[in-house]
Amino acid sequence: MRFSTYTTDGETFYGAITDAGAICLSPLFPEWPTLYDAVAANGLDTLSAAAEGRPVTHASFSYEMVLPNAPRILCVGVNFPDRNAEYKDGSAQPEYMSLFPRFASGFTGHDRPLVRPPENHTLDYEGEVAIVIGKKGRRIRAEDAYDHIAALTLCNEGTIRDWVRHAKFNVTQGKNWDRSGALGPWLVPFRNASQLDEARIITRVNGEVRQDDYLKRMMFPVREEIAYISTFMTLMPGDIIVTGTPTGAGARFDPPRYLKPGDVVEIEVDGIGVLRNGVEDEQ
Structure with missing residues (x-):
């Protein structure tokens, strides 16, 4: 089952996504006005049961950022060995992970354009x-960590590279331009470890493979x-952790290969799906 936030005829809903379209579920659960509220209430199994046997209600719609009111999004930086080497600073694998926040306003939905400022x-x-x-959960043991995951989704963690260099110790301003990234298309409930342990992530730009690696x-x-x-920090239902990107981002080419209007970026993981976005200049 897949769940998404979407808009049609000027109204925003959430529901189950099938190959034929969306099964609208939000009117059935007024106690959960958004998909984030459903996740926070541990309601994905309830949504799955409600979607069973129901007909498609919307064949045409536009995807929104999958949890547009998510209050806390944390990203893990430089988390693949080759990514560390890309910096060419001679540093060994760090002892601790790099973290930075992103805000929901910096993301758009599937099949919507990333915005270049x-x-x-x-x-x-x-x-x-x-x-x-x-x-x-607080102070969760690593061996218990998967018990705290509700769902998986995909992220294009779009970055304005020059703006991550505006200060010595933080990248926040380069990571939070409005609609510079995307989260979606949907949530896939997390059922077993292989969904992460065997996951292969591929990023294509205009059909060309730029990133290809395994989460393991x-x-x-x-x-x-x-x-x-x-x-x-106490992790709460609905918190999002963006887990890290493989080598091959545009900044690491010589010369860099940054996105421009008309480009199409696709991020694919078997068992989750494809997140696709075009690129346009801010109007």
């Missing part, structure tokens, strides 16, 4: 798997990410 044209792509927390090669696996983050 007029202030700077170094818009880059980063294909990643994102996990959505479904069970509250991450320097800080998802179990460790959940354990480490939950050491200093």
